[in-house]
Amino acid sequence: MDRLRAFEVFATVVGRGSFTRAADALDTSPANVTRYINELEAHLGTRLLNRSSRKLSLTESGEALYERSKSILEEVADAEALASSATLQPRGRLRINAPVSFGIRQLAPLWPRFMQAYPDVELDIALSDRVVDIVEEGYDLAIRISRTGPATHAARKLATSRNIVCAAPAYLKKHGTPQVPADLAVHRCLGYTYAATANEWHFVDEEAHSHVVKVNYVMHANNGDTAREAALAGQGVIWQPAFLIGEDLREGRLVPLLPGYRMPDIDVLAVYPSRRHLSAKVRVMVDFLVEAFKAAPAWYVPPDAAVPTAAPAPARRRRVK
Structure with missing residues (x-):
């Protein structure tokens, strides 16, 4: 069994919602699509799709494999492009995790500029203040607000905030x-x-x-x-x-x-799994964010700046009986 082809067939079936539409997209027959899915399930020893006469639905194993299959196929596409062209064009889905408030206030205004510059990159933004495991949860990039950098991942500093x-x-x-x-x-x-x-x-x-x-x-x-x-x-x-x-x-x-x-102070960091084999879509995003925050943001307070403070509350007069 050609496992890479099987992953492609499986991802297409899920994306198109049917065996017939997947066969049309892949320029093959529904029988071939069915064969690939059956062989993949047999190889993995688990059911990936629940089939009915009206619709398909993913099993828990199918959901996990679908996300990973898309990532694998995107990486293969990047590798093929790298081998066939001196200039790799960033493309594919880019999953980014960021804190809620920072994501809304500081990052949201930047995304349209990135989308205009890189129309072949599909942004998938998830906002959460919880610190996610970017590898385990399938993120390409995370924005972290931290006093210390990550111990196990690569990172580039975007800015410092007081x-x-x-x-x-x-x-x-x-x-x-x-x-x-x-x-x-x-x-x-x-x-x-x-x-x-x-x-x-x-x-x-x-x-x-x-x-x-x-x-x-x-x-x-x-x-x-x-x-x-x-x-x-x-x-x-x-x-x-x-x-x-x-x-x-x-x-x-x-x-x-x-x-x-x-x-x-705390640093604003772009965190990604590794500097090795960095995909083009992650590389251009990190470079884009570094450039966007290159000038001191409006909220930035230099470390040696004097910050005005409140005057002490007036002392209360004691009543004399």
């Missing part, structure tokens, strides 16, 4: 303004579920001394915009990257806190 602790003016008027990190222990804080440090917030002062404070959360959220909305409503103190809250800081809707103390 993390800033802040709160709404209404919250500070009611609860006062923290002056040192330790003050946060008595404040209402809004947490990010996927933060590596849980309820410990880490700071470094101007003399490079480390400060760690355990905060009390009144809300956890697995998405930065959710925590941001609560902060804008005066419900607590948050730390978030500048790409998410930069405009709020400039417009005064949120006020940066703790002058003289900084949280560690």
Whole structure:
């Protein structure tokens, strides 16, 4: 059995939704299509398709093989193009995973430009704040917001974002303004579920001394915009990257806190399985993103920039009886 041909037949049957339409697309007979599917199922020892008189449906094994078959066929097409042409044209489906808020705010405006430049690349964008296994889950590329790069995959840095602790003016008027990190222990804080440090917030002062404070959360959220909305409503103190809250800081809707103390910066990374055998579609996407973020973004805060801070809350007068 020609396994590569069998994968092609199987993927075409699934994509076209029938044996007959697949046979037409492959310029062969329905009997040949049926033979390839039967031989593939026998070789793998499992059923791939549930057949009925009206429609086809994938089994669990069929779903897994379908995704991998498409990737294999795309890689074979890339290899053939590389062998037959000095210039490989990027094409095929490109699966990208990115965080929700960053994907909507910073990446979504870029995709039309990429699509216009590379019309033969089909973008498949999935947004999730969960850290995915790009190999296990079949992604070609992931955008990560991280303080440290990946241990097992290749990565290129796109930008750096400053993390800033802040709160709404209404919250500070009611609860006062923290002056040192330790003050946060008595404040209402809004947490990010996927933060590596849980309820410990880490700071470094101007003399490079480390400060760690355990905060009390009144809300956890697995998405930065959710925590941001609560902060804008005066419900607590948050730390978030500048790409998410930069405009709020400039417009005064949120006020940066703790002058003289900084949280560690985070990098925006393009992560992919390996630098070896990098497909053309991944290579051009990474280069495109590097160029798009080459100039300091509007939300970027240089490491040595002074950030304005809120004035301390006025002291309350004690009543004298």
